Amino acid sequence: MTLVLSQLFTGISIGAVLLLIALGLSLTFGQMNVINMAHGELIAAGAYTVYVLQKVLSGAGLSLLIALPVAFVVAGLLGVLIEVLLIRRLYARPLDTLLVTWGVSLILQQVFRDVFGAPNVQTRAPSALTGSIHVTDDLVISSSRVFILVLALVAVAALTAGLRTTPLGRRIRAVVQNRDLAAVSGLATGRVDRLTFFIGSGLAGIAGVALTLVGPIGPTMGTNLIVNAFLVVVVGGIGQLKGTVIVAFTLGIVQSMVEYTTTVSVASVIVFVVIVAFLQWRPQGLFTLRTRSLA
Amino acid sequence: MTTLQDPVIAPDPTIQPATRRFGAGTGSRAVIGFGLAAVALFGLAPVVLGDFRLGLLAKYLCLAIVAVGIGLAWGRGGMLTLGQGVFFGLGGYAMAMHLKLTDAGPGQLPDFMQLYGQLDTLPWWWKPFASPAFALAATVLLPMLVALLLGLLIFRRRVRGAYFAILSQALCAALAIFLIGQQGTTGGTNGLTDIQGFFGYDLNDPLNRRTVYFVVAAALLAVLGIAWQLMRSRYGELLVAVRDGEERVRFLGYDPANVKLVAYVVAAGMAGLAGALFVPAVGIISPAMIGVVPSIEFVIGVAVGGRAGLVGPALGAIAVAWARTALSERLPSAWTYFEGLLFILPVVFLPGGLASLAVLLRRRTAKKEVAA
Numbered sequence A: 001m002t003l004v005l006s007q008l009f010t011g012i013s014i015g016a017v018l019l020l021i022a023l024g025l026s027l028t029f030g031q032m033n034v035i036n037m038a039h040g041e042l043i044a045a046g047a048y049t050v051y052v053l054q055k056v057l058s059g060a061g062l063s064l065l066i067a068l069p070v071a072f073v074v075a076g077l078l079g080v081l082i083e084v085l086l087i088r089r090l091y092a093r094p095l096d097t098l099l100v101t102w103g104v105s106l107i108l109q110q111v112f113r114d115v116f117g118a119p120n121v122q123t124r125a126p127s128a129l130t131g132s133i134h135v136t137d138d139l140v141i142s143s144s145r146v147f148i149l150v151l152a153l154v155a156v157a158a159l160t161a162g163l164r165t166t167p168l169g170r171r172i173r174a175v176v177q178n179r180d181l182a183a184v185s186g187l188a189t190g191r192v193d194r195l196t197f198f199i200g201s202g203l204a205g206i207a208g209v210a211l212t213l214v215g216p217i218g219p220t221m222g223t224n225l226i227v228n229a230f231l232v233v234v235v236g237g238i239g240q241l242k243g244t245v246i247v248a249f250t251l252g253i254v255q256s257m258v259e260y261t262t263t264v265s266v267a268s269v270i271v272f273v274v275i276v277a278f279l280q281w282r283p284q285g286l287f288t289l290r291t292r293s294l295a
Numbered sequence B: 001m002t003t004l005q006d007p008v009i010a011p012d013p014t015i016q017p018a019t020r021r022f023g024a025g026t027g028s029r030a031v032i033g034f035g036l037a038a039v040a041l042f043g044l045a046p047v048v049l050g051d052f053r054l055g056l057l058a059k060y061l062c063l064a065i066v067a068v069g070i071g072l073a074w075g076r077g078g079m080l081t082l083g084q085g086v087f088f089g090l091g092g093y094a095m096a097m098h099l100k101l102t103d104a105g106p107g108q109l110p111d112f113m114q115l116y117g118q119l120d121t122l123p124w125w126w127k128p129f130a131s132p133a134f135a136l137a138a139t140v141l142l143p144m145l146v147a148l149l150l151g152l153l154i155f156r157r158r159v160r161g162a163y164f165a166i167l168s169q170a171l172c173a174a175l176a177i178f179l180i181g182q183q184g185t186t187g188g189t190n191g192l193t194d195i196q197g198f199f200g201y202d203l204n205d206p207l208n209r210r211t212v213y214f215v216v217a218a219a220l221l222a223v224l225g226i227a228w229q230l231m232r233s234r235y236g237e238l239l240v241a242v243r244d245g246e247e248r249v250r251f252l253g254y255d256p257a258n259v260k261l262v263a264y265v266v267a268a269g270m271a272g273l274a275g276a277l278f279v280p281a282v283g284i285i286s287p288a289m290i291g292v293v294p295s296i297e298f299v300i301g302v303a304v305g306g307r308a309g310l311v312g313p314a315l316g317a318i319a320v321a322w323a324r325t326a327l328s329e330r331l332p333s334a335w336t337y338f339e340g341l342l343f344i345l346p347v348v349f350l351p352g353g354l355a356s357l358a359v360l361l362r363r364r365t366a367k368k369e370v371a372a
Helices: A002-031 A039-056 A060-085 A094-116 A143-165 A167-177 A179-184 A189-211 A223-236 A241-261 A264-281 B027-048 B051-076 B084-104 B111-116 B124-130 B132-156 B162-181 B206-232 B234-244 B246-251 B256-282 B292-305 B311-330 B332-349 B353-371
Strands: A132-134 A140-142
Touching: A002 A039, A002 A140, A002 A143, A002 A189, A002 A223, A002 A241, A039 A060, A039 A094, A039 A189, A039 A223, A060 A094, A060 A189, A094 B162, A094 B292, A094 B332, A132 A143, A140 A143, A143 A167, A143 A189, A143 A241, A167 A179, A167 A189, A179 A189, A223 A241, A223 A264, A223 B162, A223 B292, A241 A264, A264 B132, A264 B162, B027 B051, B027 B206, B051 B084, B051 B206, B051 B234, B051 B256, B051 B292, B051 B311, B084 B111, B084 B124, B084 B132, B084 B162, B084 B256, B084 B292, B124 B132, B132 B162, B132 B256, B162 B292, B206 B234, B206 B256, B206 B311, B234 B246, B234 B256, B246 B256, B292 B311, B292 B332, B292 B353, B311 B332, B311 B353
Parallel strands: none
Antiparallel strands: A132 A140
């Protein structure tokens, strides 16, 4: 029983990381139909922000707290830069954004390599997050994992509330649901796009801060993560936050369970087969907006 | 709600060639083109290039074969496949398994299996690859079969566009992780290396390596011929129609899923063939050549050369691979920046690729003539 619980928690914490990454994607890919392959490098930008801040500030705990808003802004501005320079020209060609942002990701990776060096860098976790929590005698979970889970849930709650209640959220939803109607109603859709992209990219920065607690920080740290995060958004349903949340945790748990019963290498194939099978049942993802479109 | 509909592709003249004018030319022009390509590949290159350069060219031509398939599936069919590495890898591994078994001799285990020492006998799924006929057929048919199964599941359920691209990429990641994990039977991260012979010919002999080059060049010409036939046929018109308006084609009574499936399966077969030829040409196949990164790099040459044409993808792939060799050895850092720009600039500013430059120039001179 303990074993199952501990695997369950591993799965949930994999899911929390996936969720943090996929949240930003569900805005840029889900709401704006932009496939941002440079999302992984925005994550790395957030992680390097922690590294730089720790060089400047001495306290690990303080620097992590300051890093959260700073990384949000750094990654967000980087994202807006990409949007303004490149993606804006490609809204009619969503597939091409994928190739272009892949190019951006290559360039950003090389920038990281040239500035911070190719090897992974280290950060110190704050002392409050280095320990672990003994739930029972056998069941031990690490505090940093709990912190990431809480961070992911807070981010989801903030994003949901923001989209539902704030004027900006209302505008974002309006542009997503009917861009032309929003435009003739007097919304500056271009500005809304940029703000959406800023928030989506900023969330990648937050994910990067969280990842410094559990893994190495390196130039290519994001590439390995976003393939699965994209799957989460696709399977959850485009533009559906609740779908993203459910699928992120389900995928995390399935992965940890399958990995435990088989091996990592077999699990990767099984998870893929499960996803293709799932799409047979729900080709548009778990939740879909009911529309009159033929897709 | 606009996001779930088909992307409305702007009528960009450089990206939507009239089939019979550009890319897949008319009969006589095509024959001349094939003739020139054959002269360049079989007459010029072997004379001008030394053994080492010719070997490199053989490798580039393998990548060009993959690119022709991507041009068909993506340029003509609108399916951005980021998973051609899967099919390239299946073809490559099928060929390499056979060659490893031949190198080891009858009844012996391949060297890496003895090295890792986990196995006493050959795994059952290795055994059929001892037969040259089975292995050769598998290099092309196995990728096509996988593409058929996956395509049936995906296209029938109308999963397309970005969803398709992401799924194909995820398959790539899954296969690479799977191969790395099975070190005892697939060679793991190292892959299948150190291939000595090719159907009885010693690959260390420079003369035999030249022969391999000729085989690859012949395969590229054959693949170009197949793609040309497909593009100029009624099927080719239908494929472009599905790319530009899938629902309209459905209402006209065709099943777009089948149309896309054919292009996807053919492209997979071409990638498999390329993988199979890559093994004797380069002497190695490993997960590093079939994962997410190499798979998306297959696409870049196609985008640079011109996705919708016939020769554009092939020439683009060769040019990009050549630039990689030339630049990455001397300036590894600069090459990465350059590669990033290669993804960005042509796609943003020249969606039709370099091939469309020729069309644009021709149009401009035609306009001038009219004005005069």
